Amino acid sequence: MSKTNLSNVCQIGSNPYGQCSSSNYLSSINYSECVSACDYSCSDLDQTPSSNCQNQCLPGCACPINTYYDVKSRSCILAEQCPCYDMTTATYVQPGQNLFRICTNCTCISGTFQCDNPNCLPSMICPGNQIYSTNASTCPETCDNMANFKDCNTYKAGCTCPLGQVLTHDGITCVPINECPCRYNQHSYSTGEQIQQSCNNCTCSGGSWTCTTLQCDSTCIASGDPHYITFDGMRYSYQGACQYYLAKEINNTFSVLAENVPCCSTGVTCTKNIIIDYLGSTIDLQRGRNVIFNTIEIDHYESVPKIYGQVSIFKSGLFTIISTPDFLIKWDEATRIYLTVYSKHRGNMEGLCGNYNDDNADDIKTAQGITGSIIEY
Numbered sequence: 001m002s003k004t005n006l007s008n009v010c011q012i013g014s015n016p017y018g019q020c021s022s023s024n025y026l027s028s029i030n031y032s033e034c035v036s037a038c039d040y041s042c043s044d045l046d047q048t049p050s051s052n053c054q055n056q057c058l059p060g061c062a063c064p065i066n067t068y069y070d071v072k073s074r075s076c077i078l079a080e081q082c083p084c085y086d087m088t089t090a091t092y093v094q095p096g097q098n099l100f101r102i103c104t105n106c107t108c109i110s111g112t113f114q115c116d117n118p119n120c121l122p123s124m125i126c127p128g129n130q131i132y133s134t135n136a137s138t139c140p141e142t143c144d145n146m147a148n149f150k151d152c153n154t155y156k157a158g159c160t161c162p163l164g165q166v167l168t169h170d171g172i173t174c175v176p177i178n179e180c181p182c183r184y185n186q187h188s189y190s191t192g193e194q195i196q197q198s199c200n201n202c203t204c205s206g207g208s209w210t211c212t213t214l215q216c217d218s219t220c221i222a223s224g225d226p227h228y229i230t231f232d233g234m235r236y237s238y239q240g241a242c243q244y245y246l247a248k249e250i251n252n253t254f255s256v257l258a259e260n261v262p263c264c265s266t267g268v269t270c271t272k273n274i275i276i277d278y279l280g281s282t283i284d285l286q287r288g289r290n291v292i293f294n295t296i297e298i299d300h301y302e303s304v305p306k307i308y309g310q311v312s313i314f315k316s317g318l319f320t321i322i323s324t325p326d327f328l329i330k331w332d333e334a335t336r337i338y339l340t341v342y343s344k345h346r347g348n349m350e351g352l353c354g355n356y357n358d359d360n361a362d363d364i365k366t367a368q369g370i371t372g373s374i375i376e377y
């Protein structure tokens with residue numbers, strides 16, 4: 001063997017023949033004229049009895065007796081410290097850790113997988129951290145179904161989650177039930193992560209959301225044909241060229257009356273004007289005209305708000321805005337109205353925007369009482 005080849009065996013580059021690396025992590029490696037070809041590194045420990053390794057003497061660098069070279073840590077360690085290399089996943093399994101194959105469960109002990117079914121091929125492996133079982137449920141409990149899980153009580157041999165764990169939505173990974181992720185808008189959130197729902201914070205806890213219960217303001221939107229989205233989030237269409245209450249506070253604090261007219265050849269309906277009654281005052285918004293407050297047409301509110309008592313009137317971009325302590329209206333003078341009503345009026349509303357009681361199922365009834373025929377979309 002040439003001097004160069006010996007250097008390669010020792011992986012020490014330019015060290016002269018007969019010397020091993022002097023670096024710290026290899027300081028325990030010594031040169032020997034007789035290094036075992038089959039008993040050199042941790043990976044040599046995982047030899048099956050049928051291994052055809054020829055245990056012959058080779059000159060080279062070797063760890064001290066009863067220790068083995070660990071490629072990962074690049075040091076000499078005891079056999080019981082050796083990790084096991086799993087060829088299927090091309091990963092190292094630490095000593096004492098388990099590997100779950102589809103037909104056996106293995107533990108890494110002294111660089112070797114000790115498996116409860118030695119006939120199981122290493123290529124037969126359960127996905128994720130699932131384990132093989134002879135009676136795996138065919139309808140396993142998952143993070144997604146655990147709220148109303150019904151056991152079908154049928155079993156077959158295959159992969160399943162370890163006891164006390166359930167499948168996550170990926171169908172592969174098992175987690176303890178209290179660590180299930182939460183789902184929202186096709187995204188997955190871990191326990192402790194938060195999302196914002198209107199004015200409330202929701203925290204993921206074991207697969208379900210726990211939300212604060214603040215009373216939130218809510219916005220009703222009328223747009224397009226027009227389509228409506230009520231305070232409670234119900235969506236529907238209603239085409240009618242007439243006057244109707246968009247919203248009315250049941251104690252007569254305020255009301256918003258809108259008049260729709262056909263606005264172009266496509267048959268789309270536009271809002272011609274909006275009449276707001278608020279604590280005895282009338283604010284009239286008309287297409288192509290300035291805002292009329294108590295029959296007086298006002299002007300110069302484009303850059304500086306005009307304030308009448310508790311009412312502020314101003315422009316912001318395309319929108320004319322009426323702001324009061326009870327509500328805020330934005331109108332683009334065409335097809336879009338945004339009406340935000342503050343939370344103190346929760347449950348006290350009626351009209352096309354619904355009754356603002358957090359239940360969108362009853363909004364259609366509220367709206368139908370006024371309009372007669374509406375279409376959900």
Ligand SMILES: [Ca+2]
Pocket residue numbers: 232354355356357358359360361362363
């Ligand atoms: Ca409702």
